[in-house]
Amino acid sequence: MKAMLDLSGIKSGGGAQLATNFLAHIAGQGGTKMFEFILVSDKFPRTETVSDFSELVVAPSSIVGRLRFEHVELPCIARQHGVTHSYTFFGPGLPARTGLKQLVGVAYPTLVYDDSPYWDYLPPGFKVKKRAQNALRKARLRQADHLIFETDTMLERAKRAGLVTAGSSVIPPTPTAFLKASPPPHTGPVRFLILAGTDPHKNLWRLFEALPMIADEALDVRFAVSITRNAFLAAMVHPDPAKARLVDTYFEFLGALPPDRLQEAYDDATVVLNIADLESFSNNYMEAWLTGRPLLVSDRDFARDTCGGSAIYVEPHDIASLVSGLRQFAKGQAEIAAMVAEGRQRLKRLPTIEQRTSQILALLSGL
Template sequence: MNSVKILINLIPIKSGGGQQVAANFITQAPLVYCDELLYLTTKGSHTALLLQSKGANFIEVETSLIGRFLFSYFNLKKIVFTHNIDVIYTLFGPGIFVKGIPSITGCAYSNLFFPEIDFWFSYKGLKKIKHKLIDWYRLKNTLKSDAIIFENEAMQKRCSELFNYPRHKTTLILPSISTYPNNNDTQNIDADVFNVEKPFVVLLLTGWHPNKNIEVIPYILKSLKDEGCTSVKFRLTLDEKHEKSKQLKEIAQDLQVSENIELIGGVLPAEIPSVIQNSNAIGLFSLLESFSNNIIEAWYFKKPLIISDEEWSRAICKDAAVYVERMNTKHIAKMILKLKNEPSFLKKIVDRGVEISSTYPSPKAKVQLQFEFIQRFLNE
């Protein structure tokens, strides 16, 4: 690449799978890009701590909405011109803009490109209006970008078809597995933390969001119990003090399946391998996703993936997943039992996942593709 000074915007990334994507980028960028990088991140975040540990150049921004607003309008322009920035790259989330400076955005907001799906169906009144307004802002800023990087071909196609965004200003870069498996920063969590007593553990790496369909879990367990199976456990990366978590546990107690739900709280990217390795399967019951780290992590760690039977999931996973009707708890229970009781079926799903994952870029290759697209765009 020719010498280009890039401002990497990580401000929108605070939790969830975005942290892993950011960690991969921060780790791999110095290996494939020799020129100056300056990062923006939120103060006190895991991303900020990682940048500090790697000796990267970064600026911290206040986490509050007001703080971010003030930064965008009073500090951003000064930073861009003080550091002679050539291009801004927002790894994920709404882009940021300075007049005269190209801005490229990575987009994973799947619901923006599937307007026929009522993504916020569970919200009512002002709460739903609030989320619709946030979506409007995200879409507006995404389409304002000079170029967009997608990880899902359907979204890339719909961006042009629905919003007349120039197709040649977009690219598709598939996700990669995170760098943590062979990283010295990997942290193991003792199996005792999980109370492992050889149950069949279905892991959901997720936070609370209506899209994730977590509320069905007690009813899945009840369906399993009705079939005579009490040895399946759902392990969720949820805070047990969260109001929704308390409601989930109450429902589970009423159904007499509370012992089969384990809330372990949020986990850091470096802890993910240990959490997955202490599980038997990974569940993803979302209505809609751009992609999900859960998918490629299941393939990489050779765990069967149980996923919603939807257009987006079929397009991504092909025959490397167990598809379930996301609102049909009896069907989900049936497929879990099939995995649990039929080793040959489980192996077939796992083997196909390994095959498909081999076609995805390595962490280093993915970051290389990102920089190559930035350079190619600037050269046009």
């Protein structure tokens, strides 16, 4: 077997970190040359984190450039390397090709959540574009030889959506090795850590909408967000000068966080907040459990199935529900010790990096 590693679907720091952990473990086991080459997008964050593990092949992210690359250039490169297998870490996989066996990791909740409120709040033009993109991704995933999902919830929804046409497995992710448990701050406001971009499904705009109610109740809370102030304000669905004036009172903008700054961000946090409409298995959940933080999350099946009693659940599109969740932490009504204990138990159920890597490589070689 000669394999290539496809990371071209990864454009976020969280996905890049998981891929780096995977490669680092293989290298540590003497398998540096496991993959003939690694395929990344020209938008892959921090290519230096993976360039030491194998030859890098960079794919253009433009639609026309990507189509030409996948159908003309990539097959030539694969033949030159004698590639017979590919493993897509996260993404839709590659075009089907005779003689190429594909193992594909799926983490696209938009493909299986047609009933999500996410679709109700998208601009019409963006919604049409996203639906078309999803149709192409679904068609490609149906051609894969084996699909890997992170949760049973995602697998069952994928089956109902008709995505699973061949083999499938559930392999949960592995927590990062860069974080450790630490005591939360004992003084000052309740700090909610939000490690998210400005994608519409993350619902950061709902926190913006909630600011007047938070101010009226004088809740002693702050939000530390891993984006810039300008990016946050640009993503607001309903810009409002009155609410914008409250932003600097309640928000701290951390910008993009490299791995070596994550621990500090968690050390300063009281609660981890993720009110997304769509997730597969968010890094936020695992990292909250690992660092000993409770969670405030959206009331969705993926969140309840994954987090159980380690979180308080809110409806992000109901401002009263969202503020109620914030209030429980601000007023000391949340059972934090029990939530943290539940998180520790759920962390123990996740595979180690050794177990997860072994499962993936066994599936790849068995195709």
